[in-house]
Amino acid sequence: MTTEASQNSRRQPRGPVQARSQKRIDAALAAAEKLLVELGPDKTSIPEIAARADVPRTTIYQYFPDKYALFAHMAESQYGRIADAIGVATAGAQDADWRELVRIVVDAVADFYNTNEVAAILLLMGPFGSADSAAHARKDKGLADLFRARLGLDAPADTPDRINLAIQIAFACLRWGYLQDGFLSPAIRAEAVRATTAYIAPFVTGKSQTDHSSGGEKS
Known part of the structure; x- marks a missing residue:
């Protein structure tokens, strides 16, 4: 058997094994x-997940060293779905005032959470552990970049990133409402919009005034 044939024979089983x-x-x-919804994050465990899924624990541990790494993976997936929901909600709002855009985004996120209990548990009750904290940080940055692009703002040259902090403020309001009521009410949505717009208004308004002034000097 040639070296190439030998290598191919060793590779052949990988497809079915990986599948x-x-x-x-x-x-x-x-x-x-299902276990997150039934038991909550504290009582959900890898052994319980393995038993419910009827898969070997070793298979799960091969990919996720603990349940917090698994939660982080799940949180990343939910963030992608939130970003999609925001994209759909803002698709027809090209001419919306930035304050109205904040309301549209908050409503889109709140609607997503209210119809997706797993996402609410993972992203509003978390983070759980250091790996999950990193996933949440990426979520905040991703949403901030998305919102910044929609506002037509440049990436910040310095830290802290005001838009990123605004995203965290909005999520803090939503988190509080979820932990209090188990869902995101119109009142907590309004509070999230108010707090977020109040925080970024000086920055956005100041930029708009600067742009207008610059345009006037060029005309």
Whole structure:
């Protein structure tokens, strides 16, 4: 047998093996979602997930060293869905005032949470552990970049990033409402909009005035 044939023979089983592993991980993630809703994050465990999904614990541990790494992976997935929801909500709002845009985004996120209990648990009750904290930080930055682009603002040259902090303020309001009531009410949405717009108004207004002034000098 040639070296190439030998290598090919060793590679052949990888497809089915990887497909089986992926199927098991998908089952574990689905079980984890159900357990998060039924038991909450504290009582959800890898052994419980493995038993519910009927997969070996070792398969799960191969990809996720602990439940917090699994939660972080799930949180990343939910963030992507939130970004999609925001994109859909703002698609027809090209000419909206920035304050109205804040309201549209907050409503889109709140609607998503109210219809997706797993996302609410992962992103409003978390983070859980250091890996999950990193996932939340990426979520805040991703949403800030998305919102900044929609406002036509440049990336900040210095820290802290005011838009990123505004995103965190909005999420803090939503988190408080969820922990208090178990859902995001119109009142807590309004508070999130108020707090967010109050925080970024000087920055956005100041930029608008500067741009207008610059345009006047060029005309």
